[in-house]
Amino acid sequence: MSKQKLSLQEQLLKSGLASSAQAKKVQADKRKQSRMQTHNNATVVDEAKELALKAQAEKAGRDRELNQLRHQQEAQKALVAQVKQLIEQNRQRQDPDGVAYRFTDNGKVKTLYLGEPLREQVIKGRAAVVKFEGAYDVVPAEAAKKIGERLADCVIVCFQAQPEAAKASDDPYAGFEVPDDLMW
Template sequence: MVKNALQAQLLKAGLVDNKKAKKLSKQAQHDKRTGQSDEAELKAKIEQDQKVKVEKDQSLNMEKQRVLEEKALKAAILQMIDQHKIKDTDGDNVYQFIDENKIKKVYINQQVYNALVAGSLVIGKKEADDYGFLPKALAERINDKMQGFILVNNSENNEQITDEEDPYAAYVIPDDLMW
């Protein structure tokens, strides 16, 4: 009458009666025939796990794609700096600027020096100690794409608006003093 050893032990302990044991065994047989036991729950869990895995894979792929696009943009900017930098800048004039909290010196000719001070040229950083002198228009395009490559842009300093009530407004303070 009892088909399961566990049911026999439960009956002996008095935890279930014969009617309940028969009902449970019939329910187990019905579930086994119809396949409605734990398989439905298992399938739902597998489906949910697959959805979670797909979402995770998509987010990882998007992150990898973003990193690759950033690398490609950096490479394109470095190529632009290399192609458009002004060559033949060596000279006797010293121009100092700040790069990563360190003062850097470059020796340039007078024409490049004047252009840097006037703001028509800017200093762009290619690598650790490799700098290029770029036209202002190109520097603006580079800054629009990604920040951090343009170190010195004096055109912003030259466009300062003076206060009308300033008693020293008529006196121009040169920023290109040679000591």
């Protein structure tokens, strides 16, 4: 027994799912389209294909935006990790029995207890106060500069270091000493 391959149209007609009038109408529409295309050089617009291409382009745009956002988040995480490492490596030891050093952060006065040499370094600009994850630390000025390049809002107090010779020659009050017990 050899079976002949029937087209979908013939199969639908045999099973009774489509009528011969419907089949003739579909064939006539196809002929009209092909004639219009050849005579007018007009292309038949495939709406489904256009919608698929448009959806694909929109998806590609969203994917680009998401990748860019993910890349920015990863870069921010890397900066935070670098700042954390710089602070941990350069942290100066605070002295709970030391002299109080007061500074402002967001309009509030904060206090750190530092040894006298470290306090002088902060005042002279050789050390700086930084804030990271809610904790205040003192680091050398070079480390504070690197931290400021990565996350500027982490550096709370960082004075400009002035050379001693230039400071003494320009200062009209150089001969007047500030009392040791004067602190704010």
